[in-house]
Amino acid sequence: MSVRTLTINNIPVAVEEGKTILEAAKEADIHIPTLCHLDGVSDVGACRLCLVEVENINKLLPACVTQVTEEMVVHTNTPKLQEYRRMAVELIFAEGNHVCAICVANGNCELQDAAIQVGMDHTRFPYRFPERGVDVSHPQFGIDHNRCILCTRCVRVCDEIEGAHVWDVAQRGENCYIASGLSQPWGEVDACTSCGKCVDACPTGAIFRQGTTSAEKERDRAKLEFVVNARSKQEWTR
C-alpha cells in the first residue's frame, strides 16, 4: 500500500493512495462541511459544500471526489471558501420551496444545519418559488419535491445498499427532479421493497413516512451504517 503525504490547513497528513481529500481531512480531525456525502455510499460531488482550495490549482475542488496527491497543499476554510459555501447554501434555499415552519424535518434537517454552519441568516438570491409536486402514492412513504435539494442520496442508497434502484435523476437544469421507476408514481414501482433506506438517507424533509407532521421526522442513520458495516466488515450486530 503506498502512502501519500500532504498538508491540510498546514497540518501534515499521511493517507493511503486513492483516498479523497475529505477522507484525509477526517483522519486529521479537520471538519469540512458536506451535504450530499453519505458514509457507506459512493460520492458524486453534487452539493459543492465541501469545496476546498489546493495550491497551484486555480479552481476550487470538491473534497469528497478529489483524490489526494503527493505534497498537495490544501486549505479548507479560507474567507473565499466561506463565502462560496454560504452562497451554495443560499442557492439551495432559493432554488426550492423550503418552508421550514411546516416541514416534517424542521429542527432535524441537515440543510438547516448547513445554514447554521455557514452563517446564513438570509439568502441574497431571489427565491424562485418553483411549481413542484408531492407524490404520496406509496402506501408508507411520500416524496415532496418542494424540499428536494437533488443531493441524490436516495438514488445511491437505493441502488448501492438496497439494490433496488428505484430512483433516478430526470431532466436537467431547473427542471431536474428525482424520478421513481420510469418516472411513474412511486406506489406503482414494483422494484421498491419498502425498506425505508431512502427515508433515512434524505437530509431534508423531502422523503418522509406518511403520518409524520411538522418537526416529527426521525431518521435512523445508524441503520444505514449498520447495513454497510455488516456487509463490508462482517459485523452482524449493532
Next chain:
Amino acid sequence: MNNQKLTMKKIKFATVWLAGCSGCHMSFLDMDEWLIELANYIDVVYSPVGCDLKEYPVGVDVCLVEGGVANQDNLELIREVRAKTKTLISFGDCAVTANVPGMRNMLGGAEPVLKRSYLELGDVTPQLPNEPGIVPELLDRVLPVHEVVSVDIFMPGCPPDAARIRATIEPLLKGEQPKMEGRAMIKFG
C-alpha cells in the same frame, strides 16, 4: 440604578406587522417580565401591540418588521419604515423568507390566487373583493422584506423564541450590534 436608566436618552422603538400571522409579535410579548425592564430603555412610538399611534414617526432607532410584503399597503408602509428608521430588523421567517404567506407564489400571480380563494372555493355569492382605497391590492408575489428595502439585521424563526428576540435587542440598547451566529441565533422554522 433605575434613576440612571430613566435619565438616559431612550431609544425610539417600533414594530410593524405586514403579511404574517402575528406569531412573532406574540413571541415578543413572551419576553414577559423583561418587557418591564425593556420599557426603561425604549419609547414605543409605533406598534400593533405597544402603541396607539397610527402614523409612523420620523427618527425611529430600531424597528422589528414581522411579515412578508404581500399587498400595496405593506409595500407603502415598508418603504416609509425604511426611510424613517436607523436599524431595520427582519423579524421572523415571513419577513426573512416570505415563508407561509409566500406559498401562494407557487400559484403564479395574484389573479389565480384570488380566483381560487374567492370564486372556486366561495360557497355563497362567490365574488372577487373589490373596494379600491379600502381593501389593498395584492402584489403578484409575496416578497421577503430585503427584496424590497435594505435590511440591517435578520432574525429568522417561526417565530423566533423570546430568548432570541431578547438576545438580538439587548446589545442594540447599549449601542452594540448583536452577532447573528450559531445555533442559538440562527434558526429557520
